[in-house]
Amino acid sequence: METVSYKKIISKVVVYTLLLLLLGVALIPFLWMLSASLKANKDVFSFPIQWIPHPIVWENYIEIWKKIPLITFILNTMKLTIIITVLQVVTSSLASYGFAKLEFKGRDLLFLCYVSTIAIPWQVYMIPQYLIIQKMNLVDSHWSLIILQAFSAFGVFLMRQFLISIPKELSEAAKIDGLSEFGIFGKIMMPLAKPGLATLTIFTFVTIWNDFMGPLIYLNSTDKKTIQLGLRLFITQFSAEYSLIMAASIVTLVPVLIVFLSLQKYFVEGIATSGLKG
Amino acid sequence: MKAINNKSIKKFLTVCAFILPNFIGLFIFTLLPILFAFVLSVMEWDSANPMTFVGIDNFLRLFKDKTFQIAFMNTIYYVIGTVPITLMASLGLAMVLNSKIKGRNIFRTVFFFPYVASLIAVVVVWNMLFHPDMGPINSMLSFLGVKNLPKWAASVKWAMPTVILFSVWKYMGYYMVMYLAALQGVPKELYEAGDIDGTTKWQRFRYITLPTLTPTTFFVVIMLTIQAFKVFDIIYAMTDGGPGRSTTVLVSYIYAKAFTEFEFGYASAMSIILFAIVLVITIIQFRTEKKWVSYM
Numbered sequence: 001m002e003t004v005s006y007k008k009i010i011s012k013v014v015v016y017t018l019l020l021l022l023l024g025v026a027l028i029p030f031l032w033m034l035s036a037s038l039k040a041n042k043d044v045f046s047f048p049i050q051w052i053p054h055p056i057v058w059e060n061y062i063e064i065w066k067k068i069p070l071i072t073f074i075l076n077t078m079k080l081t082i083i084i085t086v087l088q089v090v091t092s093s094l095a096s097y098g099f100a101k102l103e104f105k106g107r108d109l110l111f112l113c114y115v116s117t118i119a120i121p122w123q124v125y126m127i128p129q130y131l132i133i134q135k136m137n138l139v140d141s142h143w144s145l146i147i148l149q150a151f152s153a154f155g156v157f158l159m160r161q162f163l164i165s166i167p168k169e170l171s172e173a174a175k176i177d178g179l180s181e182f183g184i185f186g187k188i189m190m191p192l193a194k195p196g197l198a199t200l201t202i203f204t205f206v207t208i209w210n211d212f213m214g215p216l217i218y219l220n221s222t223d224k225k226t227i228q229l230g231l232r233l234f235i236t237q238f239s240a241e242y243s244l245i246m247a248a249s250i251v252t253l254v255p256v257l258i259v260f261l262s263l264q265k266y267f268v269e270g271i272a273t274s275g276l277k278g
Numbered sequence: 279m280k281a282i283n284n285k286s287i288k289k290f291l292t293v294c295a296f297i298l299p300n301f302i303g304l305f306i307f308t309l310l311p312i313l314f315a316f317v318l319s320v321m322e323w324d325s326a327n328p329m330t331f332v333g334i335d336n337f338l339r340l341f342k343d344k345t346f347q348i349a350f351m352n353t354i355y356y357v358i359g360t361v362p363i364t365l366m367a368s369l370g371l372a373m374v375l376n377s378k379i380k381g382r383n384i385f386r387t388v389f390f391f392p393y394v395a396s397l398i399a400v401v402v403v404w405n406m407l408f409h410p411d412m413g414p415i416n417s418m419l420s421f422l423g424v425k426n427l428p429k430w431a432a433s434v435k436w437a438m439p440t441v442i443l444f445s446v447w448k449y450m451g452y453y454m455v456m457y458l459a460a461l462q463g464v465p466k467e468l469y470e471a472g473d474i475d476g477t478t479k480w481q482r483f484r485y486i487t488l489p490t491l492t493p494t495t496f497f498v499v500i501m502l503t504i505q506a507f508k509v510f511d512i513i514y515a516m517t518d519g520g521p522g523r524s525t526t527v528l529v530s531y532i533y534a535k536a537f538t539e540f541e542f543g544y545a546s547a548m549s550i551i552l553f554a555i556v557l558v559i560t561i562i563q564f565r566t567e568k569k570w571v572s573y574m
Contacts (some may be wrong), residue, residue, distance in 0.1 A: 011479070019374055019385060025447065026389050032414070033403045045409070047417035091300040098296035104289075110297075117308055119560055121508040123529045124553045127536045127546050128314035129307060131325060151303025181292050210396045212511055217537060231398045232515070242406060249399035260394045264387060267394070271455045 030253075037061070037246035044242040060247040067238060070248065072223055073230030077209060080142055080226060084149045085204045089197060092155030097185050099156065100163035101171060111160075117153040130217060144218040149208065155200050158270065162196030163189060199270040202263045206256055227252050315553070318546035325542060336547035346548065348523050349531040352438065356527060357506040359442035360449075364502055365495070367450040372457030373483070386458070390451035397448075401515040404444050405431060431517050434524040441516055441525055445509070453498050460494035461487070500563045504556050528552055 031051070036044045037060055039053040064070060098104075099111050129148060130139075138144040170192075171184045179187065190197070212228045219225050225233065234248050260267065319336060323329040340346050371389055375382055392400065408415050408430040416427045428436045468486050477485070488495075510529035513519060519526035519534075528548065536545035 015374060015377065015379065019379065022371065022374075023385065023388060026392060026451070029400060029403045029407060029447075030391070030395075032407060033399070036403075036406070044406075045412035045414070045417075047414060047421070049414050091303065094296045095300035098293055102293050102296060104293045110301075113309070114304070117304065117312070119556070120312060121504070121552065121556055123508045123510065123532065124549045124556075125308065125311035125315045127532075127542055127549060128311035128318060130536070131314070131542065132307065132311060134325065147303065148307050151300050151307060153304055153308065156300060181296070185296075206394055210394075212397055212515065216514075228396060228398050231396075231402075235398070235402055245402055246406075249396075249402055252396050252399050256394055256396060257391075260391065261387070264390070267390070268455055268459075271452065271459070 033246050033249055036243055037250050039243050041241060041243045044246075057243065060243050061251075064234075064244050064248045064251065067241075067244065068230065068234050068248075069222065070227075070230060070234075070251070073225055073227045074251075076142070076224060077227040080145055081205055081208045083146055084208050085201055087146070087150035088152050088155050088204050089200055091151055092200060093159050093190065093193070093197065094185070095156045096159030096163055097181075097189060100160045101168075101184075101189070102181065114153045114156055118157060126213075126217070133218065139218060140220045140224060142219075142224060145211075145214050148218075149211075149214065152204075155204070158200055158203075159193065159196050162193045162199075166192050195266065195269060198263065199266040202259055202266055203270050205259060209256055315546050315549055318543050319550045321543040321546075323542045324540045326540075329543075332543065336544050337551075339544065340547060340551070345523060345526065345531060349526045349528050352523075352525060353507060353509070353527045355438055356442060356445075356509055357503060359438070360445050360506050361499060361502045363442070363446045364450055364453060365498060367446055368453035368498070369457055369491075369495070371450060371454040372461055373487070375454070376458060376461045386455075389454055392448045392450075393452045395448075397511055397515055400448065401444070401512070404440075405516065408440060432521060434521055437517050437521060437525045441513060444516060445506075445512055448512070449502075449505070453502070456498060457491070457494060460491055464490045496563075496566070500559060503559055507555050507559075508552065 032049070035049075035051050035053060038056050038058065039050075039060075040055070040057050043050065043053065099107060099114075133139055133144045133148070138147070166189060170188055174184045174188055210228065211226070212232075215226045215229045219229060222233070231248055231252050235245055238244060320331060320333055321329045322332045322336075375385055375389075379385075407413050410416060410427070410429040410432050413430075415430075419427055430436050430440045464487060468490070469482065508529055509527055510533060513525050513527055513530055514533070517525045519530045529552070532545050532548045532552070535541045535548070
């Protein structure tokens with residue numbers, strides 16, 4: 001009996017030590033970033049690591065706004081994130097209703113087309129996409145990113161997964177009550193598909209906020225740049241201002257952190273839906 | 279007759295109203311570009327001068343292009359490095375988090391956060407942590423008495439391992455969530471039967487958990503492999519393909535050829551190679567999927 005509980009304690013200790021170690025690996029970069037962002041530049045690399053800065057240099061967080069048009073970058077990113085997310089959620093949910101609840105010729109073939117598009121890496125067609133945008137004279141305009149990212153096959157796929165689980169009887173009953181397809185879509189389906197809408201919304205939000213490649217290819221002028229390009233610009237221009245770079249990095253992470261922490265169950269749901277059923 | 283016609287026209291318009299807003303955009307900005315990529319791959323074009331047809335010349339040129347070969351081998355290196363390590367890390371995390379421990383949700387959140395965190399911000403902090411002269415990692419190693427400290431992302435030998443390490447750190451949380459979802463689906467009865475037979479923890483993992491997870495593992499391997507073949511943003515942000523060409527991967531070379539040298543045809547030929555690789559992996563997935571699923 002004694003050996004059993006002894007073994008149990010050992011295994012508990014092993015599990016928790018392992019977890020703490022892994023937790024350190026996952027967290028230390030962020031903690032170090034936060035700590036360095038509040039240090040005087042010369043103290044950033046002092047060893048042994050001084051986790052709680054002394055003195056705490058709050059001024060770093062004021063300084064960064066003066067060094068670079070950070071506010072413009074943030075406003076640009078917010079604008080793009082909001083417009084693209086709204087357009088993507090609207091067009092995706094409309095189309096997903098078409099694929100999940102309407103019957104028409106060639107529906108399944110068209111949907112197969114959608115699914116294949118998801119499987120083809122964006123890197124394969126980024127060049128022709130650029131050439132089309134160039135022809136439309138939209139390079140170095142926010143419109144380029146908006147029209148490229150507003151129509152997503154993944155969004156349709158994700159929303160369809162949610163709609164397909166809603167029983168047919170509901171829409172049939174509504175039809176008898178005299179609701180049109182649009183009525184069913186707006187009054188019955190969308191309220192029921194709220195978890196799906198939430199999942200798609202935060203996935204899109206985080207993707208667009210963090211997007212680096214899109215803006216890298218399409219935006220050149222400083223006043224059009226997004227926060228990710230802005231941070232990159234900051235890093236190249238002030239490469240030795242370590243504490244300021246860390247402060248600016250923290251600023252770019254905060255919005256994503258807030259969205260993620262408050263809505264993380266939808267993230268988990270999104271991965272489970274897109275991953276396991278796909 | 280007319281009534282039926284009106285009705286079917288109305289139905290058609292309804293379908294259009296739902297599908298078209300998305301489909302038009304997807305058609306112009308995704309489907310057309312995909313087709314166009316194939317056309318471009320047999321052309322020579324810098325977008326200023328007229329396009330000329332060159333047949334398979336672009337592909338023949340690829341075989342002789344030293345940088346392409348290096349980029350290809352580096353991509354293979356990255357694939358071989360990231361896929362097994364990410365797989366083991368994410369499975370390990372999921373296993374630990376699936377047992378009865380306090381604060382499970384907090385742990386899950388923390389491990390997932392690197393995945394949602396903006397790339398540029400986490401890359402810059404990594405580059406500082408791994409700074410060859412001043413970074414805390416090397417300070418620690420030198421404190422522990424390690425001689426010949428690795429220069430990490432700044433050295434030809436260590437740049438790729440550093441990128442791989444970073445990639446594992448950033449993406450393990452994502453696949454962990456997939457594994458956690460799959461672990462919820464392992465039937466409890468299997469473990470109970472195992473308990474009666476007096477199995478050890480390792481035996482339980484080896485003979486019950488692992489076999490039931492096979493479909494998920496297979497799916498994760500496929501996803502990881504495809505992700506690894508199309509890697510670019512991590513490399514661009516961390517090393518920009520250097521030092522030298524030590525971390526130049528397939529997509530870095532496509533990007534450079536297209537957007538700095540404007541060789542759209544040649545770059546598209548490389549894109550088609552990437553497409554072919556991903557296609558082969560996807561076909562393997564479809565072929566073998568049935569086998570794995572029937573296993574359940």
